[in-house]
Amino acid sequence: MKKAIIIGASSGIGAEVAKIMIAQGWQLGVVARREDKLNELKALSPQNVIVQTIDITSEDAADKLRSLFNQLGKVDLILHSSGIGFQNIQLDADIEIKTAQTNVAGFIRIIDTAFNLFKVQGDGHIAIISSIAGTKGLGIAPAYSATKKFQNTYIDALEQLSNMQQYHITFTDIRPGFVKTDLLNDGKNYPLLMSAEKVARDIMKAIEKKKRVAIIDWRYRILVVGWRLIPNFIWKRLSIKTN
Ligand SMILES: NC(=O)c1ccc[n+]([C@@H]2O[C@H](COP(=O)([O-])OP(=O)(O)OC[C@H]3O[C@@H](n4cnc5c(N)ncnc54)[C@H](OP(=O)(O)O)[C@@H]3O)[C@@H](O)[C@H]2O)c1
Known part of the structure; x- marks a missing residue:
């Protein structure tokens, strides 16, 4: 039986991945702040699901x-899906800082802990849900796009650190486009909107194949290639926004 911890399992992408894993017989630790939502997952397979409330900013x-890790015993995978994001063209500093506290400070707290637990265990797989928003700085969501870029780079760094020290830790950076969840x-109106169920199925494939980077879905893979080719003197003149 495979074992995983999902951080941010109470709604959206994390909840849908949890449902697939529960159906496949994984033993799960499910984490977020909303205990009632986590208990709904536990009700699907009471023997196989452990609920742990955690505020990653705490x-x-x-x-x-x-x-939670010690309660589960040997853990194969820690999936980090917790995150917040807002459009913030008014540059409300409280929103930007709150986003950084969750997507940067909270992310570090969880990912560093996962790294050290897998180091001691001898192996393990860390997967994160970042975003295609980390590809370029988006004017409508500065903190969101910058924090997602931070997550991409942090995983690059931890992978190098793991190899330098000959740990057997695998990393998967999952970068979805727009997904119909509470976050949006x-x-x-968001274009090319995907369902959380479809994205969760694609995430499972990326995790099973231990892909290093997975952009979901194919349309966003094309978009990201295009974005990367746009030089900054053109990017800064573009007006990328939703209605
Ligand atoms: N929706 C999209 O278009 C999209 C696209 C690309 C990437 N993503 C990324 O996907 C991830 C999941 O987002 P989602 O779209 O599934 O949105 P969501 O339904 O709002 O899910 C966000 C999850 O993060 C958890 N969370 C937020 N703050 C937390 C905190 N302080 N401590 C612990 N958990 C916290 C929430 O749980 P509680 O509130 O119960 O704590 C919830 O489980 C995020 O990192 C997001 O940036 C989303």
């Missing part, structure tokens, strides 16, 4: 993750 997050529930 200093006790690492201790709580270690405790802001009344705006």
Whole structure:
């Protein structure tokens, strides 16, 4: 039986991946702040699901993750899906800082703890849900796109660190395009919107194949290639926004 911990399992992408894993018989630790939502997952397979509430912006997050890891025994995978994001053209500093606290400080707290747990265990797989938003700085969501770029680079760095020290840790950086979840529930129209169920199926494939980077889906793979080719003197003149 495979074992995983999903951080951010209470809704959206993380919840859909959890449902697939539960159906496949994985033993799961499910993590987020909303206990009632996590208990809905537990009800699907009470024997195989352990609920642990964690606020990743809180200093006790690492201790709580270690405790959950030890309850599960040998863990194959830690999937980090927790994150927040907002359009913020007014540059409300509170929004930008709150985004950084979750997507950078909270992310570091969880990923560093996962790295150290797998180091001691001898092997393990760390997967994160970052975003295609990390490809370029997006004017409508500065903190969101910058924090997602941070996550991409952080995983690059940890992979090198793991290899330097000859740990057997595998990394998967999953970068979806727009997904219909609470994160985009802001009344705006997003193009090429994907369902969380479809994205979760693609994430499972990327995890099974231990892909290093997975852009979901093929349309966004083409878009990202195009974006990368745009030089900065043109990028800065583009108006990329939703209605
Ligand atoms: N939706 C998209 O278009 C899209 C595209 C690309 C990437 N992503 C990324 O996918 C990930 C999941 O987002 P989603 O779209 O599935 O949105 P979502 O439904 O809002 O899910 C966000 C998850 O993060 C958890 N979370 C937020 N703050 C947390 C905190 N302080 N401590 C612990 N958990 C926290 C939430 O749980 P609680 O509120 O219960 O704590 C929830 O489980 C995010 O990292 C997001 O950036 C989303």
